Amino acid sequence: MSEFIIFSLLNTLIYGLLLFMLSSGLTLIFGLMNVLNFAHASFYMLGAYFAYQVSLKVGFIPALFLAPLGVAVVGMLVERYGLRRVHAHGHVAELLFTFGLFFLLDELVVLIWGRNPVDYQIPAFLDFPLFTLFNSDFSAYRGFMLVVSIAMFISMYLVINRTRIGLIIQASLTHAEMVNVLGHNVPSVFMYVFGAGAGLAGLAGVIGGNYLVTEPGMAQALGPIVFVVIVVGGMGSLTGAFVSSLLLAGLQTFAVGMEFSLADLFMKFGVNVQSDGIIGDILRIQIANTRAMLPFLFMIIMLIFRPKGLLGVREE
Amino acid sequence: MFSVNNLHAYYGQSHILRGVEFSVGPGEIVSLLGRNGVGRSTTCKAIMGLVKHKGSIKFKGEEVGRDKPHIIARKGIGYVPEDRSIFPTLTVQQNLELGMKSVKKPGKWTLDDVYRQFPRLQERCNVCGGHLSGGEQQMLTICRSLMGDPDFIMIDEPTEGLAPQMVETMGELIARIAKSGISVLLVEQKLTIALAISHRMYVMGHGQIVFEGTPGEFEKNQTVRKEWLEV
Incomplete structure (x- = not known):
């Protein structure tokens, strides 16, 4: 049991910080410009592909810096020559613009790198078990992801709270x-904020792309959950995005290990669920199987009962 | 110093400003009066480049009508909006620091000056802007603009919702600003402080200037008052 808890906590932290890396930019961009950027997860995908391409030439460590920088430049160009012009025509136009951009980038990636996953591997020098706990390995690469995420979090905190540009933001x-x-x-x-947000999403792609899979579908796989994070956290709130990233990561990570149903849980308290109807069926679903839908359920409940999110300030 | 000629502005289909013309001299306090909705605030916004407009806006002999808002501000025009726009999550001190256009080139007004003149703001320097009283917020928003070292400042409804004593303080502050050499455009709906401190007055109606004169001339002209100001 303690093995499950410790590893789940570590995984929550890694996954949560990765989600924060993606959602922090999205929520800031929304807070500042009122733009809900549908294509934000595409920057994550671009980060992974750029890192793959760059690391082929100069190795992983330079790619760790160059790929996010490249994505940031793409982001700035999108804002300067795309969104800023569309902005004059209102929010619906902006939303549709980012919607189109999402599919455009997806197809562009397919055109350049093909429909199959590319061979973006964890670098050999980080491919060993860092430590072994209760017979399970914790890989060095996961430790590395944790270090990069925490470093990113601290730098971002310092920029926002200790610099003049942070004050202006x-x-x-x-x-x-x-x-x-x-x-x-x-x-x-x-x-610059749009560029930085894109760059952060790109960084998540650099360190997440080789840990997971680098393929055209990766933006679609992570995009929706990033939206859940910023809605639950409160649109525009960085602290909210941080709390909700960890919360949702925890929810999903712990749910994986919960191989029991609500009916089993009630049984523990002496309540025997005997209903055979649809309610009985729902109660007997294993919690682990609901992993993928939990965040969305959470978001919908949040929108009904607390539409401004955990730490949001907007009353809408 | 500052002049506006044949200024037109539109919100969508509606023609809000219809050829507004006025001028402000150096160190002068000029009031722009009028009922709600006649286009006083839109005039300020058009001058700051925040709404689309046509016509000429001249500042220190230079046309600024086509400049972007931050460029207009950097050329020396300050704007204190009607809603005060205090940054609610930032402290009083941070609000003031944002008034400075650059940390490297501080203006005539420093934090120390502001605090010396307004001890109340110093006492509350670490309080979030959102927690201030209306009077304190008004003081803060004016001081914040002064930190940017303007040569001309537009103050929109500074006495709105303030207690009588605070209104008086505000009048003294504006007079003091003008004495320091900054030209002031005081935008008001009521006559509260305008008559007492203005050098000249303009009255607006239906997006145009309908009266121009000194406070003395204004007081003699009961028709303007009845037709364009009293509710």
């Missing part, structure tokens, strides 16, 4: 127009 989250008329170039701040 925080102020723009509530009153972008005012920041603008105080003489700060808000449109260019938007561009």
Whole structure:
């Protein structure tokens, strides 16, 4: 049991920080520009493909820096020459723009790298068990993912809370127009934040792409859950995104190990579920099997009872 | 110093400003009065480049009508909006720091100056902007704009919702700003402080200027008051 708990906690932390790397950019972009970027997970996919391509030439460590940088540049171009122009035509146009971008990038990746997964491997020097606990290995690469994520989290915290640009970003989250008329170039701040958000998603792709699989479907696989994270956390709230990333990662990670149903749980408390109807059937579903739907269930319940999310400020 | 000529602005289909014309001289306090919805705030927004407009806006002899908002601000025009736009999650001090356009080139007004003149803001320097009283917020939003070292400042409804004593303080503050050499456009719906501190006054109606004169001339002209200001 303690093995399950310790490994689940570690996995929650890794998966949670990876989710935060993706959702932090998305939630900031939404908070600042009111744009719900459907294509955000595509930047994650681009990160993985860029890293694959770069690491073929110069190795994994340079790719760790170059790939996110490349994705950030793509992000800035998208904002500067795409979104900024579409912005004038309202939110629906923006949403459709990012929607189109999502499919465009997907097809572009297929065109360049093909429909099958590419051979983006964990680097050999990180491919060994870091430690063994209760006969299970914890790989060095997972430790590495943890270190990169924590380093990213700390740098982001410092930039937002200790620098002037961080102050400008925080102020723009509530009153972008005012920041603008105080003489700060808000449109260019938007561009950099969009680039940085894309770059962070790219970084998640760099360290996640070889751990999972680098294939055209990877944006679609992770995209929806990232939306769940920012809705549950509260759209526009970084702290909210952090809390909800860990929460949802925990929910999914722990659910995997729960090979029992609600009916079994009730049995423990002496309640025997005897209903044969649909309710009985639902109660007898193994919790582990609901893993994929739990986040979405959580989001829907959240939207009904607390639409602004855990730490959101918007009342909508 | 500052002048607006034949200024037109539109919100969608509606024609809000219909050829507004006025000017503000150096160190002068000029009031722009009018009922709700006549286009006073839109005039400010158009000057700051926040709404689409046509016409000429000249500042220190230079046309600024086509500049972006942050460029207009950097050229020396300050704007204090009606809703005050305090950054609620940031402290009083952080609000003031954001008023500075650059940390490297601080302006005439420093944090120390603001705190010396407004001890209340110093006492509350680590309190979040959102927790201030209306009067404190108004003080903060004006001081924040002053930190940017403007030569001309537009203050939209500074006395709205304030207690009578605070209204008086606000009047003194604006007079002091003008004495320091900054030109002021005071935008008001009521006559509260305008008559007492303005050098000249303009009254707006239906997106146009309908009266121009000194406070003395205004007081003699009962028709303007009845027709364009009283509710």
